[in-house]
Amino acid sequence: MALIFFLSLSLFIGGAVSSSKIKLSYGFGFAGSIGIFLIGCYTLVHPQPKILWAYPLLHNLVLTLSIDHLSAIFLVIAAISWMALALYSIDYSNFYAQKTLPLGFNISLVGMVLILTAQDGFTLMIGWEVMTIFAFLMMMGRDHPFEKAYRFLAFGEISTVFLLVGFSALYFTTGSLSFESMNKGSLFALVMISLGFIVKMDIVPFHGWMRGIYGEIPDNTAALLSAPVTLMGVYGLERIIPLLPNNETWDIILILLGAFSAFWGSLHAAATNKLKLLPAYSTVENNGIILAAIGFYALAGNFLSGNLHYLALFAQAASIVMAISHTFSKTLLFMSIGHAKEAYNVHTIDEARGVWSGVGRIPAFGIVISALSFSAFPPLIGYAGEWMVLETLFQSYRFPSTSLAFFSALAGVFIALAIGIIGFAMVKLIGYTALGYDHGRKSLKIPSRLMHIAELSLELILVLGGIALPFIIILLGFPHLLIGLLGIPAPLVLASGQPVFGVISPTFIGLIMLVLLIIPVILFVKTKKKVRKVNSWNGGVKLEEKEYFSAAAYSQILEHVLRGFYKTREIKDKTYRRIKVEDVLIRPMTALPRLVKKIGERVASVLMNGKISTYVTYILILFITVFIIGMIVM
């Protein structure tokens, strides 16, 4: 296994080295991802932990790479996304021929592999930095670098700082950076390390870097940032939560933060008219749901009673199913949107109408399937994941404390709202881009065979993943959550509580839908019913281009009703109007650079004013300060 592991890493590095031959480089990335996928699959079936590599750096710091069941789950999820992205990028490289893209892609995958197999804080942080810096390099894949990409790097470094402080605190308490020593860690370490992962998941208010960036970066980069990179944050939390000593207050904060993030993300996904900002905000929403589920898992895990223990496991399973759903759906959504965007050479939902007829069936179907999955449409895997999270939160009454029950139920309210609103946003995306009228617009003919294979593969996985949910639940290590009920044989029914609270069987729903689909189709084909088409009546006059209902108009009622959240403003003069909504939570993030710049200018005007005496004084003060700090440390 170690051989395949290092072979895969070598392939990624080979891909990076051969980045001048872009298609070959992505090919290396694809091959390396297959290796990682195989290792993950093998470990899922044989879940004994295996050490892949260990290097004693210091007497109490052994850098260790190993694979266990949790690593395997996330390696498989990430590898599927990487494979699809690598394949997609081979065709996609026709639009973006910069070498930095495949270089960044391959090395950031190396970073992610390190994160997923690290067994100590030091190795994890190396992987973390490698992933962040090379993902940033991918953002620079355009002809010219742009200033806003540095915001991503800044947030990446904030995440690293939290991890650094957290692991330092762990080392200070336990004298070790190994994950095994985490059970002796402090609350401070828990909070800091959790925050490090949360920042990477784009949870509010750490989503402030997204606006203005997603629309500019290549689509494969957007997919990587939104799906596998944020998945690393989920993995980090899943890894540390059972290890570090728990704290109920922090758990509740995680649940509420996650729920609010979900609500906020859905709200702004519904308002935006930008093609790639909508899925970006959907990441804030989905990762918020995942965070709430992880918080619930941690909270319920504190209690020893049987039904809360069951609930804790169910919440953990829910968070992982949601992570699977999000990673695959988001990868597919960005790939399909990117395909349409490049074929039409547009940026907004209104401009990208009619992908089905104008660009192609497969990317249109990709938008439909992924958006339906985010809208919790049965039997897709997104439906299973969101149902599981809601069922978890609905059982908050099982907590012995009223406050715990109240806050969990409150989170349930926010998440239920989020799921409703994101459905609204996704209907907009499906209705306008995938299935909308193409207005006779012609798309560019682009080589897209590999893009189609990548998109089609994820489309199949999303459909089959929902129907084969019991199989996935077993592989994830939660077979006891599956039962048989009301004539549906075990293990096809997923039970959310013990005693039974709620049940679903996506497999059964899938079968029913299949039968209900097949019979009408057979009848339709057999009877050869004639389809009678009529043009819609538009007052007796042909619709002009400017008379089509716009995507912005679709969201306007929501922006008006929820104007308190959106800070909706109308900008108007005699012949021009527009609605402006604002994400108020990114205000501090945009104000901070301005403040830093202002302070910098002020300081510069005082210290760097061209006077030799000022410089000498400055250097002298600096020297004395460093000297004093050095003395204290010594």
Added chain:
Amino acid sequence: MKILIGIISTSKGDKLYVLDDGQEMLINDDGKNQKDIYGNYSFLKKHSFKINDYPVTGPGVFRFRYGPVTSGIREAGVFQLYTYGEKILRATIDLSWKYREMAGTMQMTSPEAGLLMAERVCSNFAMSHSVAFSQSVETALEIKTSLLTKNWRILLLEAERIYNHLYVIYKLAAAAAQKVLAAHLSALFEEALRLNEQLTGSRYLMGINSIGRLNNNPSGPAVQKAVDGYKNLANTFTRLYEHGLANYNFLDRLHTSGTLTPDMAESMGLTGPSLRACGIKDGLNTTTSHLISLPVITQSGGDALARMEIRAGEIVNSCQYLIDHLRTSDSWIDNEETQIRKDKTGGTGYSVVNSPSGALGYYLNVKNGNVQDVNPFTPSYIGMHAVSHALEGAIFTDFPFIFDSFGIHFTDASC
């Protein structure tokens, strides 16, 4: 208070057709400060069939075209509503779809043939058009009508007011999904049309009026039956309306919808219920020595509710007016006989009547016994400007309440 209701192009320059406390007058358009005096001077001067035609652009802004043939608008007309979803940013109204060149067709015809055309400009206002046209011809030819004719014209204008107001309130109730109230009002509307038929032989009061006289004076049992009919109608309407006012779902849809301030209403040149709903009297009511003067109702809200309140009050008043005068119509002594000057074959005439929705006037010339230069001035043309203005800033669901509350018609506006 002076209200400009139209601008007439003549060979001697433009003339302003002005109502001064209900009294019509022509003023020479010297082109000085008229825009400052009359807020509607510019659009009446331009007299475009595209009202408020200033497109709005912006991200997400699109044009929602309502019409020309669509449910909700009974006539061929187009509302071009610029919006970004719910809010109406601008309402351009295109009247051209219903333009039939009626005024042009009346040229060079005999006054009687012109009257037939005038009655058919807008069947809901047939009596108003008929009386205004005939009075204009009578002025031009210096024909003095009998007192009986004057009395009946005034009474029949009230009959027209009743069924029109019933129709407007029925439309408002239907738009607010007040199905039961709407069905009863629809039945009352039908009843009012039958009463018209009983009195005149025409459901829409066509064919009874003529130049200088009525074709036949209503009399006998038909009039007494009509008295009972209007009594029933008034009672039933009062009961229904009180019931309707008790329903907040209904009132909430009208309250603050399409509000006009008194200044706006006055500067646009509105008359009739739409002006009176802003608390301003237009002095349009006319009377004769036989008839008592009708009380003028005003409201201060300026919104759709105020306009409906005015109409409801006027239905009851007009019914009572008809009941009181129809009862005594048999005893009217006509001491002003019709006088026709045979030698007079030409002249200029103009006249305004108080139609159900405001001042409706005609200006025309008669030459060698034929009418020429027919200029109709209708409440609907000015009303369309007011609707366009009132719709700005409203949301789509308010549309029918705003439009219907003005009680105007494309046919009337685009003649």
